[in-house]
Amino acid sequence: MKMTQTIGAVVLLGASVAVFQVGALASGSAVPSAPAGPSAPNRSPEEMAIASYNSGIDHKDKGIKLELAAAGVTDPKERAKADDKAKKEYEKALKEFKSAAAGSPQMYQAYNGMGFSYRKTGDYAKALEMYDRALALKPGFPDAIEYRGEAYLGLNRIEDAKNAYLEVLAADRKQADTLMAAMQKWIQDKKANPAGVDPAVVGGLETWVQGRAELARQTAAMGLSHGPRW
Numbered sequence: 001m002k003m004t005q006t007i008g009a010v011v012l013l014g015a016s017v018a019v020f021q022v023g024a025l026a027s028g029s030a031v032p033s034a035p036a037g038p039s040a041p042n043r044s045p046e047e048m049a050i051a052s053y054n055s056g057i058d059h060k061d062k063g064i065k066l067e068l069a070a071a072g073v074t075d076p077k078e079r080a081k082a083d084d085k086a087k088k089e090y091e092k093a094l095k096e097f098k099s100a101a102a103g104s105p106q107m108y109q110a111y112n113g114m115g116f117s118y119r120k121t122g123d124y125a126k127a128l129e130m131y132d133r134a135l136a137l138k139p140g141f142p143d144a145i146e147y148r149g150e151a152y153l154g155l156n157r158i159e160d161a162k163n164a165y166l167e168v169l170a171a172d173r174k175q176a177d178t179l180m181a182a183m184q185k186w187i188q189d190k191k192a193n194p195a196g197v198d199p200a201v202v203g204g205l206e207t208w209v210q211g212r213a214e215l216a217r218q219t220a221a222m223g224l225s226h227g228p229r230w
Contacts, residue, residue: 049103049110056096056113063089063120090120108137112144119147124154142172149179153186156197158205165212180216183209 043051063086070082094117100110115130131148135141149164161183169176183205190202 045103049100049107052096052099052103053107053110053113056093056100056110056117059089059093059096060113060116063087063093067120087121090117093117094121106137108134108141108144111137112141112147115144115147115151119151119154124151127151127154140171142168142175145171146175146179150182153182156201158201162205162208177216180209180212 066082066086066089070079070086073079073082094114097110097113097117100107101114104110111130111134115127115134118124118130119127128148128151131144131151134144135148138144145164145168149161149168152158152161152164161179165176165179165183168179187202187206187209190197194202
């Protein structure tokens with residue numbers, strides 16, 4: 001659910017080129033913005049893109065908090081209102097991420113943010129397009145691989161979701177665990193409301209997930225049982 005990148009920006013002297021470094025943290029964080037003041041209107045496109053990205057992160061984080069709060073609302077009408085508030089924040093985030101990508105077309109994090117926002121507003125096909133663009137700019141980017149896996153789940157593309165898990169597992173165990181949790185939630189949701197999905201498909205994924213989870217536990221145990229190698 002969470003975006004998992006942090007960006008550091010460095011403006012190269014004489015070129016005003018922003019360099020973005022990504023860390024696999026638990027939640028996205030903003031880039032230090034250019035100081036406000038008389039020179040603010042003369043900010044470079046890269047600086048304005050960073051400001052837009054930061055704003056997108058803020059709206060995304062608000063959307064996540066509202067979505068989590070909505071999950072605990074039992075009254076259907078109140079739940080709908082809460083979900084709508086979260087959706088509006090994701091729509092605002094999408095607008096800002098689009099602005100960031102327009103100002104800095106090589107900012108793969110902005111495309112990843114767009115994919116996240118599209119997915120949260122229900123446009124899975126567009127989300128996949130944005131994740132593909134992020135990965136074209138940054139091959140192997142774990143965040144985008146994990147998010148794309150969740151989009152595949154939203155489209156009931158189970159084999160693609162499995163492949164996404166195996167791909168991200170090789171790059172980032174924490175992101176793989178996030179996608180595994182999303183798979184488990186998908187299974188529980190489809191058990192409660194299949195929504196046209198064949199129960200055999202749900203059962204097949206559940207068996208696969210159980211097997212992967214057991215393998216993950218065994219791998220972790222093996223890692224803990226060995227001392228340092230010299």
